[in-house]
Amino acid sequence: MSVADTGAFAAWVQEFARSVAEHKDDLTALDSAIGDADHGANMDRGMSAAVAALAEKSPADPAALLKLVGMTLVSKVGGASGPLYGTFFLRMSGALGPEDADDESVGRAFRAGLDGVIARGKAEAGDKTMLDALIPACDALDAALTAGQPLDAALAAAAAAARAGRDATVPLVARKGRASYLGERSAGHQDPGATSTALLLDAAASTLAGG
Amino acid sequence: MARVGLVVVSHSRPLAEAAVALAQQMLPGRDVPIEVAAGTEDGGLGTDAVAISAAITAADAGDGVVVLMDLGSAVLSAETALELIEDDLRDRVVLSAAPLVEGLIGAAVVAGGGADRDRVAAEALLGLAPKQAHLG
Numbered sequence: 001m002s003v004a005d006t007g008a009f010a011a012w013v014q015e016f017a018r019s020v021a022e023h024k025d026d027l028t029a030l031d032s033a034i035g036d037a038d039h040g041a042n043m044d045r046g047m048s049a050a051v052a053a054l055a056e057k058s059p060a061d062p063a064a065l066l067k068l069v070g071m072t073l074v075s076k077v078g079g080a081s082g083p084l085y086g087t088f089f090l091r092m093s094g095a096l097g098p099e100d101a102d103d104e105s106v107g108r109a110f111r112a113g114l115d116g117v118i119a120r121g122k123a124e125a126g127d128k129t130m131l132d133a134l135i136p137a138c139d140a141l142d143a144a145l146t147a148g149q150p151l152d153a154a155l156a157a158a159a160a161a162a163r164a165g166r167d168a169t170v171p172l173v174a175r176k177g178r179a180s181y182l183g184e185r186s187a188g189h190q191d192p193g194a195t196s197t198a199l200l201l202d203a204a205a206s207t208l209a210g211g
Numbered sequence: 212m213a214r215v216g217l218v219v220v221s222h223s224r225p226l227a228e229a230a231v232a233l234a235q236q237m238l239p240g241r242d243v244p245i246e247v248a249a250g251t252e253d254g255g256l257g258t259d260a261v262a263i264s265a266a267i268t269a270a271d272a273g274d275g276v277v278v279l280m281d282l283g284s285a286v287l288s289a290e291t292a293l294e295l296i297e298d299d300l301r302d303r304v305v306l307s308a309a310p311l312v313e314g315l316i317g318a319a320v321v322a323g324g325g326a327d328r329d330r331v332a333a334e335a336l337l338g339l340a341p342k343q344a345h346l347g
Contacts, residue, residue, distance in 0.1 A: 042257065071261065074291050078222075078257020083287035086260070090294075120287055178283060 002151045004208050005100040009062045010054055013069055016203040017047035023199060030192040034179040038079050039192040046077035046085070062101055066093035066109075080177060081193060084117050084130065085200075091116030103151045106208065107141055110158075114138045121176060128172040128179060128186060130193035137162040137201045152209035155201070162201035166194040212325035216244040216270030217318055220263055220280035220289050221311065224250035230312050234319040241323035246270040248292075258285045263292035267304055275303030275328035277335060279315045305332040313338030 020027070020043045028040030050072040059065040066089045074086030095112035096105055114134050123129045140161035144154035169191035177193075179186045217234075221227040227249035234245065246266035251257040263278075270276045280289050289306050296304070305328060307314055314335035321334040 038256070045251075074260035074288065074295075075262070076252070076259070078251045078255065078259070078284070080284035080287050082258070082284060083260055083291040087291060120290065 002209050003100045003102055004062065004106050004151070004210070006059065006062050006065055008208050008210050009065050009101075011207040012204050013047075013054060013065070014051055015207050016200050017044075017051045019199045019203055020044050020047045020196065023195075027192050027196055030190055030195055033189045034174060034182055034186045035192060036079070036178050039081060039196065042077045042079040042081055043085075043196055046073045046082060049073075049076040061098045063093045063096040063098055066090070066096065080121075081130075081196070084121055084193070085196075087116040087120045088113040088134075103145055103154070106151060107145045107154070110138050110141055123176040126172060127176045128169050128174040128191045128194075129176050130191070130197040132169045132172070132191065133162040133165040133194040133197035133201070136165040137197070150209070152205070155205040155208055159198070159201040159205040162194075162198040166190065166198040169194045213274040213327040214242075214244070214272045215274050215322045215326065215328050215331045216246065216267075216272055216276040217315065217322060217331075218246045218248060218263065218266045218270050218276055218278045219311070219315060220258060220266075220278060220285045221247075221249040222256045222258060222281060222283075222285060224254070226281070230315050233312065234315050237316060237320050238323045243319055243322045244270045244272060245319065258288035260288040260291035260295060263289055264295040267292060267296055268300065271300055271303060275305070276300075277305045277307055277318050277322075277328060277331050279307050279309060279311050279318065279335060281311045303328065305329075307332055307335045309335035309338045313342065 024040035024044045031037050031039035050069045053068050053072045059068050070086045070089030074082050092109040092113040095109040123131050125135050137158040141154050141158040144157045174180045174186035219227045227247045231245050246269050248263040248266040267276050278289050317338040318331045318335040322331045
């Protein structure tokens with residue numbers, strides 16, 4: 001069984017920040033089609049601040065690290081993705097103790113984060129939101145871990161499920177957020193939140209199980 | 212006499228400050244604590260749950276706070292801010308579903324008259340009524 005230590009969580013956050021910066025213009029382009037054209041810039045601002053906060057404060061354990069990332073995001077992102085991603089990381093933090101996270105703890109933390117996003121956004125599967133990537137990702141993670149797969153394989157399955165969920169948002173009609181103002185016109189566009197969530201899971205798959 | 216505080220949450224600092232100026236017009240000589248949490252640190256459009264929690268704390272004089280907000284992330288950030296404040300203060304905070312400008316003015320007027328928190332929150336929710344009555 002592998003263990004996700006503070007360094008692995010820091011690597012995850014740094015990789016997500018790098019990936020968000022790389023895809024910043026793509027995320028904003030998706031958001032300009034059905035939203036307020038700020039998702040890329042907002043997530044980049046928030047994740048850059050999170051990486052800077054980690055460098056400045058060097059949190060001692062995974063729970064402290066995830067809390068610092070969550071608090072930074074609820075403050076610095078600006079848009080709805082701030083309280084949503086921020087709550088995700090804060091709830092993950094709350095699900096972990098001060099010790100390094102074993103496979104089961106990682107699964108439990110992702111599930112707690114998902115529950116936090118659901119509670120915060122009050123959205124459901126199929127509403128064309130980040131949940132359409134996050135719900136299948138957490139389900140795939142749990143299923144793989146329950147089947148006894150190692151954490152790296154389980155996270156890879158979760159990332160694949162998130163990408164599939166992201167792709168499946170294209171025909172959906174948005175029922176939450178700015179895109180819901182567009183009604184039927186939101187169909188035919190990939191959801192920006194589900195797109196950044198797929199990046200979050202890709203980053204987890206390449207870092208969290210250690211290297 | 213109760214002294215209920217108000218917090219204005221908006222994506223835009225100029226929008227929030229102008230709404231407060233409109234409300235202050237209705238409060239000559241009356242002291243109602245109105246705090247603003249609006250915009251991003253760099254002056255852009257956005258909301259900040261940490262700043263909202265600080266504004267709620269600053270606006271509370273012991274009788275509680277009614278929070279007015281615009282849309283989208285303002286609502287999610289205000290809900291997040293409730294998780295960041297002390298437990299006893301949280302019990303004294305109402306997040307109002309009222310429209311920002313109309314709700315703020317209604318709330319400010321009754322808060323200036325010394326109404327308690329529930330009355331201020333109820334008045335905010337009635338903020339659209341005069342406009343609806345006028346337009347029929």
